[in-house]
Amino acid sequence: MRSRTAETSATGTPGWSLGVHCRGQGKPVVLLHGLLTDSRVWDPLVDELARDHLTIAVDAPGHGQSPPREAAYTLEQEVAATAARYRSLCGDRPAIWIGHSMGGMKALRLALAHPALARGLVLISTQPYAEPVNTARPFEAMVETVLEHGMSADLAQMIARLNFAPRFRGSQGGQNWERHFTTLTGPGIAQACYSVYRRGDLSDRLAELRLPVLVIHGQADVPIRIRVARQYAAALPDARLVELPGVGHTPPCENPGEVRRAVRAFVDVVPG
Numbered sequence: 001m002r003s004r005t006a007e008t009s010a011t012g013t014p015g016w017s018l019g020v021h022c023r024g025q026g027k028p029v030v031l032l033h034g035l036l037t038d039s040r041v042w043d044p045l046v047d048e049l050a051r052d053h054l055t056i057a058v059d060a061p062g063h064g065q066s067p068p069r070e071a072a073y074t075l076e077q078e079v080a081a082t083a084a085r086y087r088s089l090c091g092d093r094p095a096i097w098i099g100h101s102m103g104g105m106k107a108l109r110l111a112l113a114h115p116a117l118a119r120g121l122v123l124i125s126t127q128p129y130a131e132p133v134n135t136a137r138p139f140e141a142m143v144e145t146v147l148e149h150g151m152s153a154d155l156a157q158m159i160a161r162l163n164f165a166p167r168f169r170g171s172q173g174g175q176n177w178e179r180h181f182t183t184l185t186g187p188g189i190a191q192a193c194y195s196v197y198r199r200g201d202l203s204d205r206l207a208e209l210r211l212p213v214l215v216i217h218g219q220a221d222v223p224i225r226i227r228v229a230r231q232y233a234a235a236l237p238d239a240r241l242v243e244l245p246g247v248g249h250t251p252p253c254e255n256p257g258e259v260r261r262a263v264r265a266f267v268d269v270v271p272g
Contacts, residue, residue, distance in 0.1 A: 016081035019065030020089070021057040024050030028095040029267065030086060031057040032103030034125070034250065035196055036159060036184060037177065038064030041100060044256035048264055056089060058082060060102065062188040069191050075102075075199050079109045083117060094119040096267055100252055101125050101224070102196050111209055112202070120270040121209070122263055124216045125249050127228050128202040135223070136197045143193045147186030156181035165220045165248030173253060206235045213239040214266040216259060218247030240266075 021039055029049050031042045039057035046055045061078070062068030086095070097118055099107035104126025111118040131139070145155065160169050160178040168174045213236050217229035226243060233241040242262045247254045 013081040013084045015069070015071070016061075016078075016084075017067055018061070018081065018085050019059040020085065021046075021055075021059075021065075022089070023055050024053050026053040027272075028054045028056060028086075028090050028093055030095050030097045031055060032082075032097065032099040032106050033057070033060065033063065034101030034103055034163075035060075035192060036063075036181060036189060037100075037163070037250070040064070041250065041252045042098075045098075045252060045260055045263060048260045049267065053267070054090070056086065056095075058085070060192055062190075062192045068188045070187070072191055073195055075106055075109055075195050076113070078195065079106050079113060082106065083110060083114045086117065092116060094272055096120040096122065096270060098122040098263065099124065099126060101249065102192075105196065105199060108202055108209070111211065112205055115211075118211060119272040120211055120266065121213045122216065122266060123213060124251055124259070125218060125221055125224055125229075127224050128206060128232050129228070130199060130201040131197050139193065139197050143186065143190050143197075146184065147190055150186070151182055151184050153182060156184075162223055163249050165218065165246060165254060167246065168248065168250075168254040177253065203232065203235065206232060207237060210237050212266070212270050214262065215239055215241045216244065216251055216262055217241065218244045218249060218251050218254065220246055221249045223249050 023046055033039050033041050039059050042057045046057060049055050059066040094117055097107040097110055104123040107121050108128055111121055156178055159181045164174050215229055215233040217226055219226045229241060233239045244251055244255050244258055251259050
């Protein structure tokens with residue numbers, strides 16, 4: 001994984017500071033990573049898209065180059081801050097918003113709250129639904145464990161098992177991410193985790209999203225099963241679903257080539 005620097009600055013929303021990594025020139029594409037990783041998951045895709053687009057990869061609070069937030073916040077509040085940061089860079093130009101897992105949840109909310117800023121969505125390993133109680137409780141227990149006792153090697157391994165299918169987990173890339181998970185701290189990740197695990201349900205608003213949407217999902221995803229992607233993709237007015245056999249919860253890392261091909265084909269035909 002690459003070592004990088006980011007421009008970190010206030011968003012225009014009091015109390016928010018977000019790190020962004022910008023490359024390339026052209027129509028903007030914004031990339032929002034998933035929980036407990038950071039914007040490095042997008043490196044292979046940015047290499048492709050930055051040839052003819054302005055790519056803006058944003059680190060979530062407590063991830064990458066963005067400082068954590070001590071106070072509780074919602075995904076909607078983070079989206080408002082992200083939209084303000086985006087406008088500071090690109091004004092009101094509409095972008096394609098690409099989100100993985102937590103990032104896809106934010107991309108959905110961005111398109112609903114700020115439709116003029118979105119001309120297309122790529123939703124990877126995400127969902128519009130609230131977190132089921134049977135998974136929210138153990139996930140929050142994990143956060144409390146890290147807050148009280150710190151991150152352990154066993155817990156980092158469990159996070160890797162949730163995020164990656166076995167083939168990638170045993171690779172150098174998978175091992176690098178597992179080492180990254182051992183560096184996470186409770187105060188650094190707690191509020192971001194709570195914003196995801198306590199989110200609301202957007203499924204009754206999917207019909208409002210009348211823009212092109214590409215849904216990418218691994219068939220071996222554990223945290224969000226493939227049937228969930230099939231269900232919400234069918235409810236979107238203009239969506240195409242790409243299923244990746246043998247891929248777990250993090251396709252940008254596990255199968256970057258197929259993600260590059262699918263996203264490139266999508267961005268090349270999205271109007272605007």
